Amino acid sequence: MKKIGFLSFGHWNPHPQSRTRSAGDVLRQSIDLAVAAEELGADGAYFRVHHFAQQLASPFPLLAAVGAKTSNIEIGTGVIDMRYENPFSMAENAGAADLIAGGRLQLGLSRGSPEQVIDGWRHFGFQPAPGETEQDMARRHTEVFLELLKGEGFAQPHPRPMFSNPPGLLRLEPHSEGLRERIWWGAASNATAVWAAQKGMYLQSSTLKTDESGQPFHVQQAEQLRAYKAAWQQAGHTRPPRTSVSRSIFAITNDLDRAYFGGQGDSDQFGRIDNYRAVFGRSYAAEPDKLIEELRQDEAIAEADTLLLTVPNQLGVEYNAHVIESILKHVAPALGWR
Numbered sequence: 001m002k003k004i005g006f007l008s009f010g011h012w013n014p015h016p017q018s019r020t021r022s023a024g025d026v027l028r029q030s031i032d033l034a035v036a037a038e039e040l041g042a043d044g045a046y047f048r049v050h051h052f053a054q055q056l057a058s059p060f061p062l063l064a065a066v067g068a069k070t071s072n073i074e075i076g077t078g079v080i081d082m083r084y085e086n087p088f089s090m091a092e093n094a095g096a097a098d099l100i101a102g103g104r105l106q107l108g109l110s111r112g113s114p115e116q117v118i119d120g121w122r123h124f125g126f127q128p129a130p131g132e133t134e135q136d137m138a139r140r141h142t143e144v145f146l147e148l149l150k151g152e153g154f155a156q157p158h159p160r161p162m163f164s165n166p167p168g169l170l171r172l173e174p175h176s177e178g179l180r181e182r183i184w185w186g187a188a189s190n191a192t193a194v195w196a197a198q199k200g201m202y203l204q205s206s207t208l209k210t211d212e213s214g215q216p217f218h219v220q221q222a223e224q225l226r227a228y229k230a231a232w233q234q235a236g237h238t239r240p241p242r243t244s245v246s247r248s249i250f251a252i253t254n255d256l257d258r259a260y261f262g263g264q265g266d267s268d269q270f271g272r273i274d275n276y277r278a279v280f281g282r283s284y285a286a287e288p289d290k291l292i293e294e295l296r297q298d299e300a301i302a303e304a305d306t307l308l309l310t311v312p313n314q315l316g317v318e319y320n321a322h323v324i325e326s327i328l329k330h331v332a333p334a335l336g337w338r
Helices: 023-040 059-069 087-100 120-124 134-149 190-198 217-235 255-261 288-296 299-303 317-331
Strands: 003-008 044-047 074-077 105-110 183-186 202-205 208-210 243-247 249-251 269-273 276-280 284-286 306-310
Touching: 003 023, 003 074, 003 317, 023 044, 023 059, 023 317, 044 059, 044 105, 044 306, 059 074, 059 087, 087 105, 087 134, 105 134, 105 202, 134 183, 183 190, 190 202, 190 217, 202 217, 208 217, 217 243, 217 276, 217 299, 243 299, 249 255, 249 288, 249 317, 284 288, 288 317, 306 317
Parallel strands: 003 044, 003 306, 044 074, 074 105, 105 183, 183 202, 202 243, 243 306, 249 284
Antiparallel strands: 208 276, 269 276
16 A cells, blocks of 8 residues: 655746646645545645745645645645744644644655755745754754744743743644654655655655666666665664655546647666756656556655655646646556556
């Protein structure tokens, strides 16, 4: 069995052919797609966070709204850029959203990705400490956030508070018990995956990875997942690890699918991003029988317990629900995922 969810980047564009022509469109449709995915039996609704772009950016209002409209589906991010986050306000927002959702948040974090603007985190009031890189700053914010999620008191009460306080040091409220154990880290390298395991975070691996061997993408990603699991076991965590991979997968079942995605299956690509050599994973698009055979060869999907389907959200809720249903109905059972 494998958990299968969707991952939306939340693109919007005022182009006449787009079904998401405004930020309001994409936010409301994100909620509707999560509801539809739950009704179809999908396991997760995940959303990408990009600042200074016509995409989803502020995750917690959306996560809370999805949590209020659904009952069972996991609700997550893939990923929140921790260079931009105040871990204290984030802990409050995450706690509130998780309580609204009944403890279903699965928060994916990371040290960030290529940006729309130069050093965008500076506009949010953050800068690396002396001797730090921006990546170090993201990890520092993350470690503070993880500590706050434990729910332990740390702040000295005022001697004359407006409201009566419980005894001892105070923690941030609202606190959601168990959220600390549902934090993921988006890792591009094997070393970062090992660090995430040591910190007790689950692992998210996307369609881009640092090229560390020249091997095909899915082989390198499977090695990353195995390195993570070994580090998790070595760290002595008592709960089982979780790993997710994301893929663009389209089962061609009708003429509209063929018009959108026919002939769009591709191969891995190697290139440079942020001054390091990277490998970009392929997309899959084929009739179900051929798609099943191609996916059987993907070592990383086999290694992961969770698969996130990246969806073309600008095509609208109805079509994206069809994309998800096609995988659940025509592909997943044959591969033993359902």
